[in-house]
Amino acid sequence: MNASAPRSEDARPAQATQRRPGGRTARIRAQVLGAVRAELGERGYDGLTMESVAARAGVHRATVYRRWGDVGGLLADVLDAAGEDDWQPPDTGSLSDDLAALNHEIQAALTAQPPIVTALIAASFRSEKASCAQQRLFQDRYAQCEIIVSRAIRRGELLPDTDARRLLIAATAPVYHQLVLLRIPPDPHLPGHAARTAALAASAGAFAEPPSAEPPSVGGT
């Protein structure tokens, strides 16, 4: 769930020779979003301006203003673009290993240099647009990951009424908590341990409770 890590194709230079219809619009977006990520990684939210992004992208400032409006719009589009990739949840053949692989991806994204993902998280406390886009991305990623749980159910590892979302959050939350809020150095054992703990609790029926009266509104529908 390397949610908002940079995609390499967005870093392609302006001289890319796409000439198909829509190519220019897509190319400008890629240049601008690549510039946002680069600026964010180098300077963080405080150093991010429409001007610095336009200059770095080699795109006219007026274009950036017209299409993205403000810095919040740029950040939101970076997060939206991260959700448009072809990311797939791990599929190792076991629940515990799938969750461990997922946690390793999360830990790698949260400790990557330059710190683009953590800069986006920090920005989500400043910009309402970025916050909404981050919520959408999280919801999309967790929805995509539900297949990890349904495959485990099909393999007979879990009861059919397992609450996939609760299980996924239990498995991944410790990694986010330690790195984003507690800010302790990354523990190489944590991704696997948190995964095994959630899988153990799941096989003991922890997530197969009857649905609560007021489920968390995470369905996105």
Added chain:
Amino acid sequence: MNASAPRSEDARPAQATQRRPGGRTARIRAQVLGAVRAELGERGYDGLTMESVAARAGVHRATVYRRWGDVGGLLADVLDAAGEDDWQPPDTGSLSDDLAALNHEIQAALTAQPPIVTALIAASFRSEKASCAQQRLFQDRYAQCEIIVSRAIRRGELLPDTDARRLLIAATAPVYHQLVLLRIPPDPHLPGHAARTAALAASAGAFAEPPSAEPPSVGGT
């Protein structure tokens, strides 16, 4: 673990009649930190200035600058002061209920109005001093909570080699994750569910693994 919620005594008015030695210094600190919390709750980090805090506290601006230096210093002292209270972890007689009570406190603090705790979390992404103070407070609170685990071990609920810190983080992380990062509406069932899940995993031996080669540096020593 109502980590950084306001303490009522810090809101006492300037006319409090403490005249014992040290009373004036303590009173000024209480007035200033109360003003920081109030400003933070009303305006957030962006509205917080040395001037607005001094004016609200009824304390000379020069005093605030001399003693706290800058806004980061004010935030750090609010967080340090939160750690100086006489907070005690819940003691209900069962591991699961202790963890549930703890999670209810966390959820209440993270959803309180005015949103002082969430404003402090947001500020910790902006101010290095606030970030360090928040890390200290988290470490102190988790260290205090280890007694929940040691009591459960004494009662025979858990194996003696249970890793208290991992267990506490597994129990509490989903509440922080849902409210601080995923930003979904508070689920009234989550505090209890996350607590029961962690207790179930703990009684299944999830936190009794041999110590890892590289333990997370959470000891605070």
